Amino acid sequence: MPTLYYVPDACSLAPHVALEWIGAPYEAVKVQFGSKELLAVNPAGAVPTFREDDRWLLTQAGAILDYLGQKHPEAGLSGGETLRAKAEAHRWSAFLTSDLHASFWPIFVPYRYTTDKSDAARQAVADAGHKLAAKQLGVLNRHLDGRDYILEGGRSVIDAYAFPMIRWGAKLLPGGLQDFPAVQALHDRIAADPAVQKVLGREAAA
Numbered sequence: 001m002p003t004l005y006y007v008p009d010a011c012s013l014a015p016h017v018a019l020e021w022i023g024a025p026y027e028a029v030k031v032q033f034g035s036k037e038l039l040a041v042n043p044a045g046a047v048p049t050f051r052e053d054d055r056w057l058l059t060q061a062g063a064i065l066d067y068l069g070q071k072h073p074e075a076g077l078s079g080g081e082t083l084r085a086k087a088e089a090h091r092w093s094a095f096l097t098s099d100l101h102a103s104f105w106p107i108f109v110p111y112r113y114t115t116d117k118s119d120a121a122r123q124a125v126a127d128a129g130h131k132l133a134a135k136q137l138g139v140l141n142r143h144l145d146g147r148d149y150i151l152e153g154g155r156s157v158i159d160a161y162a163f164p165m166i167r168w169g170a171k172l173l174p175g176g177l178q179d180f181p182a183v184q185a186l187h188d189r190i191a192a193d194p195a196v197q198k199v200l201g202r203e204a205a206a
């Protein structure tokens with residue numbers, strides 16, 4: 001069975017949600033950062049890692065989401081088929097990988113961004129991350145103004161991709177999502193879905 005290796009509340013939540021939306025059989029395996037089980041499938045020690053029936057492995061959230069969307073056209077989660085629709089999907093996937101996701105690294109792992117081991121230095125790095133994440137959520141918020149989902153034509157894997165990052169913003173930014181009402185609305189729309197609640201419940205379970 002296709003298998004997703006995930007860490008609760010990490011970016012692996014995105015393909016976890018997409019797999020549930022698709023509705024085809026899959027197995028979700030909870031792993032820990034640094035565990036032998038994760039390193040055996042992904043030497044980078046990162047999630048998400050996805051394994052196909054024939055043991056083919058795919059890493060990188062954007063690539064996994066694109067693959068799942070294309071593999072299951074019946075689920076209608078890839079965005080539109082026109083050249084520009086595909087470019088828009090690529091644009092937002094790149095934004096989420098390189099701009100929004102990356103803005104949280106200084107918050108999660110400040111020690112990777114300074115050789116100064118003091119709490120003050122690490123806090124300064126985290127504070128810079130808060131500012132950068134707020135800037136990127138602002139970009140998404142402006143785009144979402146007047147839209148229900150990120151891509152034209154309804155819910156897509158790109159919304160699933162944004163979901164964990166929006167949750168991090170709500171939890172970690174000093175002001176939460178209060179300055180980003182359209183982002184909050186997207187969050188609430190996705191979170192209201194019973195399939196998403198099922199995934200959140202599974203990830204939260206021991």
Ligand SMILES: N[C@@H](CCC(=O)N[C@@H](CS)C(=O)NCC(=O)O)C(=O)O
Nearest residue numbers: 010011033045046047048060061062
């Ligand atoms: N560019 C990768 C990043 C994956 C990644 O770093 N995921 C985090 C969880 S959100 C992780 O596994 N971190 C472990 C680490 O950095 O050691 C992707 O988009 O899949």
